[in-house]
Amino acid sequence: MKIWTKLMFHGGIALPITYLDQIDHYIQFLHVQRKSHSIDFHLHQGCEIYFLLQGDVKYFVEKTVYPLQFGDLIITNQHEIHKPSFSSDVVYERITIEFDPLIAAQYQTEDFNPLSCFYDRPIGTRNKLSLTSNDSAALLSLFMKYDALKNHPSLGNAVMKMGCFMEIMVHINRLFQEQKITDQGLDLHHKLSPVLDYIEMHLGEDLSLDQLEKQFFINKYYLIKLFKKYTGNTIHEYIIYKRISLAKKLLAEGSSVTEACMISGFNDYTSFLRMFKKKVGILPRDYQKNYLG
Structure with a gap:
């Protein structure tokens, strides 16, 4: 039953x-x-x-x-x-x-x-x-x-x-x-932490390597190498997942698929649908339907 x-x-x-x-x-x-x-x-x-x-x-x-x-x-x-x-x-x-x-x-x-x-x-x-x-x-x-x-x-x-x-x-x-309230984690490289904080706060904006290079006065190729060394993945992939995470949150709160796309920084609707399906396994509308019932 x-x-x-x-x-x-x-x-x-x-x-x-x-x-x-x-x-x-x-x-x-x-x-x-x-x-x-x-x-x-x-x-x-x-x-x-x-x-x-x-x-x-x-x-x-x-x-x-x-x-x-x-x-x-x-x-x-x-x-x-x-x-x-x-x-x-x-x-x-x-x-x-x-x-x-x-x-x-x-x-x-x-x-x-x-x-x-x-x-x-x-x-x-x-x-x-x-x-x-x-x-x-x-x-x-x-x-x-x-x-x-x-x-x-x-x-x-x-x-x-x-x-x-x-x-x-x-x-x-x-x-x-x-357990005590502690992360028990390792700090990232001192040049990476502010970059990740900035990404978190500006997901709907331009987060290209050129923009990050200008914002933090750090060579973009050095940033790529540094991020790869400390995480094992690319900074581009990290940004995509952060945007997908935000889109999921927005969809769960009742935002439309178009709103979730734009607010999370996916300026191209078709690309958003394709990327969401690839990373989450279902389309945004189906995710929202499953979540909200």
Whole structure:
């Protein structure tokens, strides 16, 4: 049976809650082990939990770089640009859970909001949770339980997976509340930080390399090299994702597709549609329809 409810979430919009028997569509669990490889900036349609098992990894979220070790968690929502980068080619192993926030929001109570650690903080802050050995072991046990339920389904499997997922969410929120308010991240190069701040504040304006060169009196080729060194990607790709992130936010708030296109700095409507579909997976109008219901 499809459950419907009104949620005080993103402006209190009435939104549908998903079918429990389609849980694998709304909660995507991945346990991956492979050689280190290049990964581009990206955004998800929902939230992500990232748990590092092994690898020489630094994790970039918005304007912060987090050095990671076994047992560290990274949490992001659909508006936060992120990517891992690798300092060597050692084996890379991680667990991720990508999920639709609505499936967690239906379990909100008066004293607990499972989405608090994902949204009750400024964008691009407090993304890293450093765990004690006991907390890492407890969380890893829950991840392995979910993995087993996914790979060996039996009677009541969807209910069991949902219960395990919510136990993970409670655990992560508790860890988030207990940790000190610190980013625990590395500062970017002193010449990059003001550039990224400027990009954040001027997404609807000219952000060409020539304009950034004039604004910051920095050679554009040196800027390209510097950004690539510290993030592993191009500054052009970063700007595109920042604009896509802003467009998603505007669409979620009810702006028209044309307004989202222009305000976020995509001056060509056709290019905006193509780029949004490429990066998000669906067209802007479909994204808005799915979001607002």
